[in-house]
Amino acid sequence: MTFDPTLTRRNALRATTAATGAACALALVGCTPSGAASPGTGSVPSEIPTGGTPYQVGKVSELPVGSTAAGTANGVDVILFRPDETTVLAYTDICTHAGCKVAPNGEDFKCPCHGSLFKGADGTVISGPAKAALPRFSAAIDGEWITVSM
Template identity: 75%
Template sequence: MTVEPSVSRRSTLRATTAATGAACALALAGCAPSASDIKKKGRTPAEIPTGGTPVQVGKVSELPVGGTAAATAGDVEVMLFRPDETTVLAYTDICTHAGCKVAPDGADFKCPCHSSVFKGSDGTVVSGPAKEALPRYAAAIDGEWITVSV
């Protein structure tokens, strides 16, 4: 006569819960962008670059005072904000939280992945989960053009 070990309901539930938790962790890890994904979206400056080449990204007339817009400077995608008639600011389009691409949202920029919001006027975080401001690029109004140095 052979005695089969009995499996309790409790041990079955523990095993099922552990397996489900592991599967969820793996699924969420697959959602996070890798470092190579972030690099493909554009370069993010550590500080405002001053020696880059100015690139025309759009006409001043297309960005109203207080407005935001997305633009491309060479191979770098940037977010623009125009605080007044004579100034334009440029920021990276890469969210400082998880590397997703931010988008213009009124006078601010918003990350569609986790809803971080950044002020257009200085790139600081309005609401998280992001903790760090968007890094800036040097930008200027040059005649009728907006230029960004990359």
């Protein structure tokens, strides 16, 4: 029987630690967004634009009071909430936590990547990990159309 001096307890622990680190890294790769939970591509305004061109994003009849929807204004994806008969609110669909695409969820908006929930009435965070509210766009009801200005 021969003794291999390179296989010490310390070397065995180092090998185990390295293997565990590699396994953790591979597990984290599985946490990256894919499919519907992929990063958004829209732009995030720093504040509500006060001017700009209004773009039609959908018909008022398709967004009942108290509900949310998604739309596109001038190639930018937005999410909408209609609090009452005369008001529509529009927000960026980009989560303020990690940049994933936020989706309508009843009267609120939800990020499928990490579970942040935003209030439809004002875009504030209901539950995190997001800490900042969704930035708003200027929106209006114009006849039978919902418009968002950019």
